[in-house]
């Protein structure tokens with residue numbers, strides 16, 4: 001799954017999302033020196049993008065990636081990026097309280113209490129989840145009717161420490177080349193929902209055209225007294 005995700009992302013299909021995340025960080029940054037924690041960083045694609053973007057920027061990002069998967073963190077480490085990497089759970093982040101300026105969560109589980117604990121007051125949480133049309137070109141081959149993924153914004157929306165500042169919708173259409181279709185399938189939960197026959201049919205396609213659709217939400221950690 002991690003290798004499929006890495007190959008797929010490295011081919012630039014979600015570049016538009018990476019650009020949106022980088023723009024959000026530039027828009028919200030509080031200090032020129034800041035610590036960014038990618039919670040559920042997987043194999044490190046977004047850390048890598050952020051590290052590259054920081055080279056030409058005035059912001060000095062101290063990058064930290066955390067993921068529960070040792071295999072994911074190992075792949076991230078092989079990217080040789082300038083980041084500290086941690087194998088641990090989003091529900092038990094081994095960092096001091098008030099130590100993180102920006103937390104990032106892209107399609108990953110998030111614990112509101114733990115995230116609030118490590119974030120500085122006024123710190124920013126950037127959370128990315130799927131839009132209603134995300135990968136409908138893929139799911140059309142698997143389901144009669146597309147059921148949009150809910151994402152997990154609700155737990156943050158209901159938490160007293162976070163206030164929603166902005167929601168940015170990111171939408172595009174990608175043409176996935178034949179060999180990359182199976183990687184796309186494998187990196188999603190849809191892999192477990194499709195039959196062997198559907199897998200074969202998808203793998204035999206020359207290309208797959210699909211919308212990609214994301215919501216990027218920017219929250220601020222509010223003061224509580």
Ligand SMILES: C[S@@+](CC[C@H](N)C(=O)[O-])C[C@H]1O[C@@H](n2cnc3c(N)ncnc32)[C@H](O)[C@@H]1O
Nearest residue numbers: 040041042067068069072089090106107108109
């Ligand atoms: C869908 S992947 C997203 C990975 C990466 N953010 C990306 O978009 O490429 C979800 C990630 O969450 C990680 N994960 C699952 N449960 C976790 C937990 N309790 N704590 C930290 N990471 C977790 C998985 O190992 C996986 O890397």
